[in-house]
């Protein structure tokens with residue numbers, strides 16, 4: 033039988049196979065330091081390759097985590113709670129896949145339970161896993177919504193992301209204050225105007241993202 037693997041599962045398996053060694057990563061950072069015109073052997077820079085490698089481990093920790101597993105535990109004893117659950121103003125720190133510079137902002141995640149609810153921190157954890165990979169905002173938004181939808185199978189999922197991209201604020205076009213807003217609405221949030229309106233009212237409409 034040919035079972036098509038959903039996208040989030042493919043992404044969840046982000047492969048660390050064939051990953052270069054720590055030494056190779058540090059050598060690459062030394063090369064970049066030389067390429068900027070600086071001297072990687074001067075006192076202030078001598079430990080920088082190791083520091084940058086450690087920072088990258090933090091920035092890109094999401095490749096090692098399977099977001100599907102984070103949603104594995106859910107609870108059925110809700111006394112029939114069937115209203116919207118909204119997690120609002122979750123800070124996002126991600127990195128743009130084109131320039132490898134920060135994307136800073138916030139996300140709002142909602143779902144309409146179909147019998148089961150999930151520990152609320154897990155929604156923020158799923159977001160965190162996808163944010164801690166190289167991203168474009170559209171993909172981050174879709175991945176979070178698709179993963180919650182596929183694993184939890186609720187009546188609907190909504191994800192809104194508002195973020196500033198440092199590749200637009202500190203280089204290139206240099207437009208500080210510009211915020212990108214993306215959304216992914218599934219199930220009732222897509223099909224039912226009043227559900228979508230209720231969600232948008234709950235998150236207070238898009239506001240300015242964190243400074244970026």
Ligand SMILES: Nc1nc2c(ncn2[C@@H]2O[C@H](COP(=O)(O)OP(=O)(O)OP(=O)(O)O)[C@@H](O)[C@H]2O)c(=O)[nH]1
Pocket residue numbers: 128129130167168169170197199200204205
């Ligand atoms: N759609 C989308 N575009 C993004 C995102 N992050 C960065 N970009 C854009 O990706 C594009 C990459 O364009 P390129 O022309 O290949 O790169 P570039 O020469 O550095 O472009 P400039 O930023 O215009 O200087 C730029 O327009 C960025 O603004 C994102 O999350 N979503």
Ligand SMILES: [Zn+2]
Pocket residue numbers: 128129130131132133197199200
């Ligand atoms: Zn960029």
